[in-house]
Amino acid sequence: MNGYRNRFAMLALQNAPLLLFAVLVIVFGLMSDRFLTPVNFLNIINQSSHIAIIAIGMTFVLLIAGIDLSVGANMYLSAAILGVFFVGMPPLVAFPLVAVLGLAFGAFNGFMITQLRVAAFITTLSTLFIGRGIALYFSGNKMVPFSKDVLTFGRTAYLGIPSAIWVFALVLIIALIVLKMTTFGRQVYAVGADPDAAAKAGINVRRVTFAVYCICGVCAAVGGLVSGSQVAVASSTFGFQKEFPVIAAAVLGGTSLFGGRGGVLGTVFGAVLIQTVENGLVMTNANPYIYPLVISVIIFIAVFTDSSRTTVLERLERRKIRVEPD
Amino acid sequence: MKLSRREFTVGALLAAGTMGLPIMVKAQGTKTVALLFDSLVSPFWVSGIEIMREKAKANGWETLENISDFDDNKQFEQVKAMIGRKVDGILIIQTDSKAVIPAIRAANEAGIPMVHFNRPPAESDAYSVAIQADNRKIMADTVQFLVDEAKKMGGKYKACLLIGDLGDVNAIQRRDGFFDVVDKNADMIEVVARVSTEWNADKAFAGLTNALQANPDINFLVTSSDFMHPQIEQVLQTAGKWHKRGEEGHVLFAGFDGDEGAYARLKDGYLDACGVQNLFLEVDMAFQAFIDMWAGKKPEKLLLDPGFVITQANLTEKQDEMWGYTVWKKQNG
Amino acid sequence: MSAAASVSAAPAAGAPLLEIEGLCKSFFGVEVLHKVGFTVHAGRVLGLVGENGSGKSTTMNIIGGVHQMDSGRIMFGGADYRPKGPRDASKQGIAFIHQELNLFRNLSIAENLFITEFPKLVPGLPFIDRGAARKRASELLAAVDLDIPPTTLVNRLSQGERQLVEIAKALGAKAKIIIFDEPTTSLTTRETDRLFDIINKLRQQGIAIIYISHILDDIMRLCDDIVVLRDGNLVGKALKADMTIERMISLMVGRNIDQLFPPRDSAIAAGPPVLEVRNITQRGTVKDISFSLRAGEVLGVSGLMGAGRSELARILFGIDDFGSGEIIVNGKALTKPTPTVCMDNGMAFLTEDRRAEGLMMEAPIDHNIALSSLQAYAGGFAHKIDSTRLNADVSKMSASVQIGARDIANTLVKNLSGGNQQKVVIGKWLLREPTVFILDEPTRGIDVGAKNEVYKIINRLAAGGAGILMISSEIEELVGMSDRIMVMAHGEIRATFERGAFDREELLRAAMWDGIRSNAK
Amino acid sequence: MTSTDVTAVSKPRAQAGWKRLLLSEYLVLVLTVFYFAVMWTIVPEIATADTLLDILRAMMPLLVVAIGQTFVLIVAGIDLSAPSIIAMASVVGASVLTGDGGYANGTGFEIIAGILAFIAVGAVIGTFNGLCTTRFNMPSFIVTLTTMMFFSGAAIWYTTVHTDASSIGNLPRGFIGIGQGTFFGGLPFSLFVVLVVGGAAHFILSRTVYGRWLYAVGLNPRAAAVSGVPVRRVIFWAFVISGVCAAIASILYTGRLETGTPVLGQRILLDVIGAAVIGGVSLFGGKGKILWTIFGVLFLTVIDKSLQLMGLPIASVFAIKGSIILAAAVIDAVRHRVLVRG
Numbered sequence A: 001m002n003g004y005r006n007r008f009a010m011l012a013l014q015n016a017p018l019l020l021f022a023v024l025v026i027v028f029g030l031m032s033d034r035f036l037t038p039v040n041f042l043n044i045i046n047q048s049s050h051i052a053i054i055a056i057g058m059t060f061v062l063l064i065a066g067i068d069l070s071v072g073a074n075m076y077l078s079a080a081i082l083g084v085f086f087v088g089m090p091p092l093v094a095f096p097l098v099a100v101l102g103l104a105f106g107a108f109n110g111f112m113i114t115q116l117r118v119a120a121f122i123t124t125l126s127t128l129f130i131g132r133g134i135a136l137y138f139s140g141n142k143m144v145p146f147s148k149d150v151l152t153f154g155r156t157a158y159l160g161i162p163s164a165i166w167v168f169a170l171v172l173i174i175a176l177i178v179l180k181m182t183t184f185g186r187q188v189y190a191v192g193a194d195p196d197a198a199a200k201a202g203i204n205v206r207r208v209t210f211a212v213y214c215i216c217g218v219c220a221a222v223g224g225l226v227s228g229s230q231v232a233v234a235s236s237t238f239g240f241q242k243e244f245p246v247i248a249a250a251v252l253g254g255t256s257l258f259g260g261r262g263g264v265l266g267t268v269f270g271a272v273l274i275q276t277v278e279n280g281l282v283m284t285n286a287n288p289y290i291y292p293l294v295i296s297v298i299i300f301i302a303v304f305t306d307s308s309r310t311t312v313l314e315r316l317e318r319r320k321i322r323v324e325p326d
Numbered sequence B: 001m002k003l004s005r006r007e008f009t010v011g012a013l014l015a016a017g018t019m020g021l022p023i024m025v026k027a028q029g030t031k032t033v034a035l036l037f038d039s040l041v042s043p044f045w046v047s048g049i050e051i052m053r054e055k056a057k058a059n060g061w062e063t064l065e066n067i068s069d070f071d072d073n074k075q076f077e078q079v080k081a082m083i084g085r086k087v088d089g090i091l092i093i094q095t096d097s098k099a100v101i102p103a104i105r106a107a108n109e110a111g112i113p114m115v116h117f118n119r120p121p122a123e124s125d126a127y128s129v130a131i132q133a134d135n136r137k138i139m140a141d142t143v144q145f146l147v148d149e150a151k152k153m154g155g156k157y158k159a160c161l162l163i164g165d166l167g168d169v170n171a172i173q174r175r176d177g178f179f180d181v182v183d184k185n186a187d188m189i190e191v192v193a194r195v196s197t198e199w200n201a202d203k204a205f206a207g208l209t210n211a212l213q214a215n216p217d218i219n220f221l222v223t224s225s226d227f228m229h230p231q232i233e234q235v236l237q238t239a240g241k242w243h244k245r246g247e248e249g250h251v252l253f254a255g256f257d258g259d260e261g262a263y264a265r266l267k268d269g270y271l272d273a274c275g276v277q278n279l280f281l282e283v284d285m286a287f288q289a290f291i292d293m294w295a296g297k298k299p300e301k302l303l304l305d306p307g308f309v310i311t312q313a314n315l316t317e318k319q320d321e322m323w324g325y326t327v328w329k330k331q332n333g
Numbered sequence C: 001m002s003a004a005a006s007v008s009a010a011p012a013a014g015a016p017l018l019e020i021e022g023l024c025k026s027f028f029g030v031e032v033l034h035k036v037g038f039t040v041h042a043g044r045v046l047g048l049v050g051e052n053g054s055g056k057s058t059t060m061n062i063i064g065g066v067h068q069m070d071s072g073r074i075m076f077g078g079a080d081y082r083p084k085g086p087r088d089a090s091k092q093g094i095a096f097i098h099q100e101l102n103l104f105r106n107l108s109i110a111e112n113l114f115i116t117e118f119p120k121l122v123p124g125l126p127f128i129d130r131g132a133a134r135k136r137a138s139e140l141l142a143a144v145d146l147d148i149p150p151t152t153l154v155n156r157l158s159q160g161e162r163q164l165v166e167i168a169k170a171l172g173a174k175a176k177i178i179i180f181d182e183p184t185t186s187l188t189t190r191e192t193d194r195l196f197d198i199i200n201k202l203r204q205q206g207i208a209i210i211y212i213s214h215i216l217d218d219i220m221r222l223c224d225d226i227v228v229l230r231d232g233n234l235v236g237k238a239l240k241a242d243m244t245i246e247r248m249i250s251l252m253v254g255r256n257i258d259q260l261f262p263p264r265d266s267a268i269a270a271g272p273p274v275l276e277v278r279n280i281t282q283r284g285t286v287k288d289i290s291f292s293l294r295a296g297e298v299l300g301v302s303g304l305m306g307a308g309r310s311e312l313a314r315i316l317f318g319i320d321d322f323g324s325g326e327i328i329v330n331g332k333a334l335t336k337p338t339p340t341v342c343m344d345n346g347m348a349f350l351t352e353d354r355r356a357e358g359l360m361m362e363a364p365i366d367h368n369i370a371l372s373s374l375q376a377y378a379g380g381f382a383h384k385i386d387s388t389r390l391n392a393d394v395s396k397m398s399a400s401v402q403i404g405a406r407d408i409a410n411t412l413v414k415n416l417s418g419g420n421q422q423k424v425v426i427g428k429w430l431l432r433e434p435t436v437f438i439l440d441e442p443t444r445g446i447d448v449g450a451k452n453e454v455y456k457i458i459n460r461l462a463a464g465g466a467g468i469l470m471i472s473s474e475i476e477e478l479v480g481m482s483d484r485i486m487v488m489a490h491g492e493i494r495a496t497f498e499r500g501a502f503d504r505e506e507l508l509r510a511a512m513w514d515g516i517r518s519n520a521k
Numbered sequence D: 001m002t003s004t005d006v007t008a009v010s011k012p013r014a015q016a017g018w019k020r021l022l023l024s025e026y027l028v029l030v031l032t033v034f035y036f037a038v039m040w041t042i043v044p045e046i047a048t049a050d051t052l053l054d055i056l057r058a059m060m061p062l063l064v065v066a067i068g069q070t071f072v073l074i075v076a077g078i079d080l081s082a083p084s085i086i087a088m089a090s091v092v093g094a095s096v097l098t099g100d101g102g103y104a105n106g107t108g109f110e111i112i113a114g115i116l117a118f119i120a121v122g123a124v125i126g127t128f129n130g131l132c133t134t135r136f137n138m139p140s141f142i143v144t145l146t147t148m149m150f151f152s153g154a155a156i157w158y159t160t161v162h163t164d165a166s167s168i169g170n171l172p173r174g175f176i177g178i179g180q181g182t183f184f185g186g187l188p189f190s191l192f193v194v195l196v197v198g199g200a201a202h203f204i205l206s207r208t209v210y211g212r213w214l215y216a217v218g219l220n221p222r223a224a225a226v227s228g229v230p231v232r233r234v235i236f237w238a239f240v241i242s243g244v245c246a247a248i249a250s251i252l253y254t255g256r257l258e259t260g261t262p263v264l265g266q267r268i269l270l271d272v273i274g275a276a277v278i279g280g281v282s283l284f285g286g287k288g289k290i291l292w293t294i295f296g297v298l299f300l301t302v303i304d305k306s307l308q309l310m311g312l313p314i315a316s317v318f319a320i321k322g323s324i325i326l327a328a329a330v331i332d333a334v335r336h337r338v339l340v341r342g
Helices: A002-014 A016-031 A038-063 A071-084 A091-114 A120-139 A148-155 A163-181 A183-193 A195-200 A205-231 A243-252 A264-283 A288-316 B005-019 B043-059 B072-084 B101-110 B135-153 B169-185 B201-214 B226-238 B260-268 B279-294 B315-321 B323-331 C003-007 C056-063 C086-092 C109-113 C130-143 C159-172 C189-204 C216-222 C245-253 C309-316 C339-344 C354-358 C365-377 C387-400 C418-430 C448-463 C475-481 C504-511 C515-519 D017-023 D027-042 D049-074 D082-097 D110-135 D140-162 D173-180 D189-207 D209-219 D221-226 D231-257 D269-279 D290-310 D314-341
Strands: B032-037 B062-067 B089-092 B114-117 B129-133 B157-163 B189-196 B220-223 B252-257 B273-276 B302-305 B308-311 C018-027 C030-040 C045-049 C071-076 C094-097 C177-181 C208-212 C225-230 C233-239 C275-282 C286-293 C298-303 C324-329 C347-350 C436-440 C467-471 C484-489 C492-498
Touching: A016 A264, A016 A288, A038 A071, A038 A163, A038 A183, A038 A205, A038 A243, A038 A264, A038 B201, A071 A091, A071 A120, A071 A205, A071 A243, A091 A120, A091 A148, A091 A205, A120 D269, A120 D314, A148 A163, A148 A205, A148 B226, A163 A183, A163 A205, A163 A264, A183 A195, A183 A205, A195 A205, A205 B201, A205 B226, A243 A264, A243 A288, A243 D140, A264 A288, A264 B201, A288 B189, A288 D140, B032 B043, B032 B072, B043 B062, B043 B226, B043 B279, B043 B323, B062 B072, B062 D314, B072 B089, B072 B101, B072 D049, B072 D231, B072 D290, B089 B279, B101 B114, B101 D231, B114 B279, B129 B135, B129 B279, B135 B169, B135 B220, B135 B252, B135 B273, B135 B308, B157 B169, B157 B201, B169 B189, B189 B201, B201 B226, B220 B226, B226 B252, B226 B260, B252 B260, B260 B315, B260 B323, B279 B302, B279 B323, B308 B315, C018 C056, C030 C056, C030 C071, C045 C056, C045 C216, C056 C094, C056 C177, C056 C208, C086 C094, C094 C159, C109 C130, C109 C159, C130 C159, C159 C189, C189 C208, C189 C216, C216 C245, C225 C245, C233 C245, C245 C448, C275 C309, C286 C309, C286 C467, C286 C492, C298 C309, C298 C475, C298 C504, C309 C347, C309 C436, C309 C467, C339 C347, C347 C418, C354 C418, C354 D221, C365 C387, C365 C418, C365 D209, C387 C418, C418 C448, C448 C467, C448 C475, C475 C504, C484 C504, C492 C504, D027 D290, D027 D314, D049 D082, D049 D189, D049 D209, D049 D231, D049 D269, D049 D290, D082 D110, D082 D140, D082 D231, D082 D269, D110 D140, D110 D173, D110 D231, D173 D189, D173 D231, D189 D209, D189 D231, D189 D290, D209 D221, D209 D231, D221 D231, D269 D290, D269 D314, D290 D314
Parallel strands: B032 B062, B032 B089, B089 B114, B114 B129, B129 B302, B157 B189, B157 B220, B220 B252, B252 B273, C030 C233, C045 C208, C045 C225, C094 C177, C177 C208, C298 C467, C298 C484, C347 C436, C436 C467
Antiparallel strands: B273 B308, C018 C030, C018 C071, C225 C233, C275 C286, C275 C324, C484 C492
């Protein structure tokens, strides 16, 4: 009897974030009959894609216990360059070029962190300013419009699925393969768990560190592209303070800020969860003043349940010396 | 201690970057005016600062710039820095009408004329001149035009308003102007969505998409600033609701500011009306206020730019007064 | 051959696999290795002993590629050997199993085994062949007699099992030489036996082993050749047959330690016990524990790893909860013990893992010693610390436990040797003048000289009227120091022996009571 | 880490003067002075008494927030909610103080009541942050991130409830004096507040039991717990202190601007943490001093002031500020390597 209840509690705890998600969906669904529709579902994913893409990159950085505050600036710089310099280019040429620029941005962060040993927080804090400054210089503070091709790409659906989701899915699949299926991916976890041990085990810690910042840079640029092609222009606040929702999405998805724990699937879940709440609030025509209040409360509840779960699970899974009969 | 060559190179480059700051040379005998903006997020401000730079140059004045990034305290610091540099006049666009009062006092104390551009300060004993568009009235007039159009066509309307940053007076005045008219016509127009954009294109995009998802029958759309037009176009296109006037399914659509995008959309027939702030006039008024104050005169504390509503009907007649048209003309040859 | 060679008395079979000559290394201008040279042969186990600070770890770190030598020469398999890093060393066939195991607890066994080189799905492409990894991991685990699925997370393994995974990793890297640095410090007796079986097997396969340990018994049991270092110099090199434990000790310390365990003249005080434990039970860890400890008594606690000894200590000091029972300290029952309550009642607790739970590694010595006593030196509304009084007492304490550092306010604990670190922890507790002192593995990982000093401190403390509960995995130590020894197994007290009735075999037998079941998972 | 066989490593002795400078904890101060000297040649106005006094005045509120943040950073936490505490306290405090229907208006105690309201907001939010991190084991980053979002929104919402305008003005003269007043002929009154807060913080960190406990918890919470340090309580109070410091800064800001506004301080978060970290406070806990934080804040304030004086376009301002922070960090990193190499 007792054991049965325990098992039930365990099951509930282990799936706490999913339960929360389900509760939200039901509540919003009851409040608005347009919420629970396939179209709206697609819409939520579509809108969360740019955050999710950047958060996937951020997950790599967080897995090695790093941080990248410059993703918002990177986003803006990429979008500004796309809009200012790559005007006549077809998206198929321009997009990879922008991704390479994002990579270069990330590589600069990585270089500062691995070669000059500047703390990640400070490095990316300063590149946040520098990146934004350069982007503002290119854009002359003006709104940067994108070419027709980019805009068409942004609003086209292929096989009924918006382009942003395709890009998102592609990034997610690549990230999953890299993290789960390659030596590098496993080494990311090792470095995050214990960099000293990783160095002793013969892992090139600097190279792994450098690489994750490059990956984060690419993801930020791609996220900038996706967002830019949707919102049609990059204003001077494009990407401003995006680092916070991005990190929140990763942490909501169970990635630890202290490295070694988490994964991209959780991150995607976190990003979608946040967007679901925003969407639900609009669907139910809530007072805009309370948006940030509701969203923060829900993020709080999610993290709260996650922490209590970890605490309880740790207690339950403590190594037993004696096996007692029930 | 050994510096590797790489460390040395990077260090040297960074140092060179820091030292190579443009050397400021203060010209003798000319007037220097400080332009203190709180942001440059929309074309209105960007064009504004450009027009100011040009006109100041034409007057033979130097300009200094500072952007406060919506931080009232930082802006106060910037005013003090400008006082420290002993400029001849301070043009300021504050974020908060009350928080700017200490800055006005400081300028008064230093004997430096201060002009508020586009946003007036709150009542106080300090003296400064404010130039402002009559936001509430212009917005009300604009929405009135849209309502009249709606009446002509008949039927019921579902309205959506894109609100600006709820911490900004202009956003609030424009919102109030909108409701002044809409509330009077509640029998015909139901406001189904108020999208909070925080003056952020990306939020506007997401918010409007969600609003259209919840209310696919929205057919009356007003934005508090023209800079969000590209997002609106993108969302309406995606939803298959981007049609010209007179076409089946056209969404009644009004903007505010009068930027180049608004002109283009008016010309193409997508936009029905736009509340225009007369930017040229406002800059002239502001600079005239400086000249008056230097001459020892004391202009009125609040000088209003009446603005005007530009519509399909008066487009050709009024376009020369619309600053966005000038920008558009420059961009399109 | 260099001068060191003349000390040699080891005629080895065949050409040596590894030849070290004139190895020198300095840190911060301090020479830590001076012309060290010896040889390692395939199929033989070389024991490397010496006090902490003698240069053992540095020597091994050079061989393992962690540090670079300043001068000297190493020949490996007849060729010049100068590893660029740990990876390079392991590629060339030298595996180094560190004292603090180098495993990633968030990854599976298989992933740990192949973390630098996974089997690939398609050669040249970076994709892991998980199936092949699992299969090869199973084979390697079988080679070290570990019957656990390779997909198990390392987190879930016991210390001994993790050690075996490390060895499997070395085998996987086709190591010709495996270096063990203090491999048994956290192993149970049974796990140690198992490890030695595996090492013997490796020796038969022609692998050379370098084995570093403070446990001289183990060295004698396992090694073919023995090398002794002192202060960075090679002071002895001999075949096992030509070496005795006593000789090793005198070579190591440079003097004769007549008695590792100093005699104690004080007697157990009469009167009520300082600590009385009645029927402490906690589901899953300990059951029905009762004993009492008198002033001036040293009560040893023996048992295998995982017998519940540390868990009991943690319960007594209020770190972990307990279900039922009573803890009475100096006549007062502690109903809801927390470390603070226990400390206020005169208890002190030296934890088994000084890095994780004993010390602030990044803080100077004096701050560490003062940490537990701050309130006694503070007063007033703001609890301002009387630093004059505190510093004076801390310096006195530091001198009294003989911490070998000149500047206790500026030397960080992380820069101290293990023995000195342990003395810092002891000093921290002694500053509180405890009446009940729980010591969990007080001499783990510290050298003979420091051990001897720790023992003296324990005796002094007992003489001062404190009751001491000493948990140890070294039976010799318990026999040498205790008035009484309790043996724990499976979370229960299995037997208690009085001084005079101590018998190594009996102690072991009591500890091993269904040890097989308790360790099987 | 292998157990090092080196018994004692004392600080390496610096031979050359510049090397000693590089290694000293005054490095950031030296960099500031150097930067100031360079700027002097570009904008001579930076060295006038007025500007210097301005720099001092501008530093004060930021410094109070940074001091509070230092406490949290020392226990290896982070408090992202400081800006929203400033905003929330500003509007709540102002709603008590204001002559336009303030809650305490006309009672004669409005200034006391107002100040208490400010402090209460800081203390309550700090308490919440502290409780969540210590009782529910939630990471402080995410707890304070959610309180930041919540109270930033709540501050705006609260303002709309209280007034139709976007901010609350008409504050009593006596209160404004706290932010604007001077003493000893010209020194800002805020300096006095900061001296008290900074002095108290320095005293707590360096001379009291609680101070030692803070470092112990930051360095090794498990060892601290076993050594009888009430770890949870220590962390809890660090958050409360940070909250109260943010509230005090809010008093100074609100007094200076004569207005309670819900967007107050929204952009200073990275400046606050950046200042502490540039000064030398570690994000990983256990390392930090009030003096270091002061240097960090001074450094950032001087950069800001010089850029304001130059009146450059915002693109250059961003690029220059970022480069200078990065340059300082590179110098610091080189310094650490020198320390390790000896």
